[in-house]
Amino acid sequence: MSAPVALSPAQVVLVRASYAAITRLEQDYSARFYHRLLERHPFTRALFPDDLTRQISVFRLTVDALIAQLDQPEAQPGAARAALAELGQRHVGYGVLTHHYAYVGEVLLDTFAEMAGDGFDAATRTAWEALYAAVAQAMLDPPVPAAERKP
Ligand code: HEM
Numbered sequence: 001m002s003a004p005v006a007l008s009p010a011q012v013v014l015v016r017a018s019y020a021a022i023t024r025l026e027q028d029y030s031a032r033f034y035h036r037l038l039e040r041h042p043f044t045r046a047l048f049p050d051d052l053t054r055q056i057s058v059f060r061l062t063v064d065a066l067i068a069q070l071d072q073p074e075a076q077p078g079a080a081r082a083a084l085a086e087l088g089q090r091h092v093g094y095g096v097l098t099h100h101y102a103y104v105g106e107v108l109l110d111t112f113a114e115m116a117g118d119g120f121d122a123a124t125r126t127a128w129e130a131l132y133a134a135v136a137q138a139m140l141d142p143p144v145p146a147a148e149r150k151p
Contacts, residue, residue: 007134011127012071018124019067022115030060033111041103047095062087066135081138088139101136108132 007015022029034052038045048055109128113120 007070007127007130009071011123011130014124014127015070015131016067018112018116018120018128019063021119022112023064025115027115028056028060029111029115030056030063032115033059033108036111037104037107040107041100044100044103066131070131081141084135084138085141088141091139098140101140105129105132105136 031052034048034056038048109125109132112128113125116124
């Protein structure tokens with residue numbers, strides 16, 4: 001899945017470098033993120049299955065893929081957008097509401113900031129905010145009918 005995002009090249013570098021630093025740490029950021037999300041927004045507990053193990057790893061793999069493909073010219077821009085729109089549609093089925101995206105974005109970036117320490121400066125946070133906003137936007141877009149997808 002590619003991100004339908006135009007971050008500046010400098011922002012791509014900041015996102016990549018900070019993500020590499022965070023994923024090198026012994027602690028799994030995704031596990032910490034979910035722990036913080038449930039702590040800060042306890043209502044989300046009821047949305048997820050009791051055992052979060054799979055969710056923690058699937059979320060991390062999704063972010064891995066988004067980061068890896070950040071600056072690759074997309075072979076299928078329409079399909080990439082549609083994949084995020086479909087992911088967003090499934091979230092409607094999970095009971096996720098539009099305003100929940102802001103909660104998740106804030107908790108995720110706070111988790112990164114806490115784990116990356118001084119390396120997570122203001123420019124890095126702004127770059128992540130731009131990425132998260134674009135992904136959330138693509139997930140919240142109305143679904144693209146298959147017939148209208150670009151080849
Ligand atoms: C950038 C934003 C997000 C990404 C990349 C993301 C990613 C994912 C992925 C990959 C799954 C696995 C299931 C599937 O593919 O359909 C999933 C499930 C789920 N996500 Fe998200 N998500 C995001 C935002 C949110 C938000 C804002 C919430 C609100 C609390 C949320 C709650 C859930 C829930 C409840 C499930 C289903 C768990 C289950 O029943 O197995 N997600 N998410």
